[in-house]
Amino acid sequence: MIERIWSGDSGLWRLLLPLSWLYGLISSLLRLCYRLGWRKAWRAPVPVVVVGNLTAGGNGKTPVAIWLVQALQQRGLRPGVVSRGYGGKAKVYPLVLDSTTTTGEAGDEPVLIYQRTGAAVAVSPKRKEAVQALLAKGDIDIIITDDGLQHYALARDFEIVVVDGQRRFGNGWWLPAGPMRERASRLKSVDAVITNGGQAQDNEIAMRLMPGQAINLRTGEAQPLSALANVVAMAGIGHPPRFFSTLRQHGVAPVKEVPFADHQDYSEAQLTALTGKDQILLMTEKDAVKAKRFAAANWWYLPVDAELPPEQEKALLNRILALKSHS
Structure with a gap:
């Protein structure tokens, strides 16, 4: 609104x-x-x-x-x-x-x-x-x-x-x-x-803003963005549609897009509930710094560079x- x-x-x-x-x-x-x-x-x-x-x-x-x-x-x-x-x-x-x-x-x-x-x-x-x-x-x-x-x-x-x-x-x-x-x-x-x-x-x-490789929150493993499939995308930034648009521009079509308020804090249960079986949760780097301490194995983030x-x-x-x- x-x-x-x-x-x-x-x-x-x-x-x-x-x-x-x-x-x-x-x-x-x-x-x-x-x-x-x-x-x-x-x-x-x-x-x-x-x-x-x-x-x-x-x-x-x-x-x-x-x-x-x-x-x-x-x-x-x-x-x-x-x-x-x-x-x-x-x-x-x-x-x-x-x-x-x-x-x-x-x-x-x-x-x-x-x-x-x-x-x-x-x-x-x-x-x-x-x-x-x-x-x-x-x-x-x-x-x-x-x-x-x-x-x-x-x-x-x-x-x-x-x-x-x-x-x-x-x-x-x-x-x-x-x-x-x-x-x-x-x-x-x-x-x-x-x-x-x-x-x-x-x-x-x-x-x-140019995206780099997707990085796993738990292990630090890096993968090309195109290698990720069955993605649920989330973004708690000032303008979440920009993140979702970036993903689509680089070949990732999320099965679900979940916007959050800017600077919102997260709980483990809240983010775990976003994905189903065999799905990947992909977030912004700004979200990742808040979620890393309780990250699941299927959580990834996408850093961007100006x-x-x-x-x-x-x-x-x-x-x-x-x-x-x-x-």
Whole structure:
């Protein structure tokens, strides 16, 4: 229902307009306070790059953050990652992740980034505290914030916005009548716009999510996606249809598609019940970090990687690398 409202297919968005006006007023005033210096943003001693979005969930932001961390690591830098840690409830903040940190403590996306990149990752509702915790524990050259475009309390040196190239901005209204955290005009002030799928517009960088091999949650065995048959697909991400579409585009026709809410936690019984005899349960990597501790032998996940055009990728990375030389 929410997708139909946000896309404009349902007229119910009009009933939510008063709440959207209030949301827009509050968010605009907050940003204005920082622009005018009435509220002070804290500036880290190293460059800060924000990877965020203008809409609520499901744009491909975290794969872009992973791509950026790995690209910087390949160039000899030591990036650290900070996040709100949505969905996690740590006993103490800031929380610096290690191999024992659970998604219940840190949230699914920070754990996913930590496991994929090996970079230092910290979570806290106050990004300043997360940055300080990382800097106190070791040498960090640059900070990447996974989300946080609207967290103006942390000064930033470079802003990347990830846009869903198919859904774009829906009906264009602020939450909850539409999907917008900020209006589309905000794109004029950011440093780069990466468009996930669909058609990239002028001055946007086209990006696509490329699946790798399917990986068994229990054993770590890797198999080509095409080798899997009798598949039940599940996805607890911001936009589950994208995952199901990716499977079909690469030759997998699931016998059943099961969408879950973004950041949803799972139980063993809940996921076990999804498959019958001789069926495979195939999930996203974001789901896998929550389900691995109780995984069954027939559970697999599909990692995806952000892929940018080589020339645009090189140009974007050069701009970000230049931040380090000027710090």
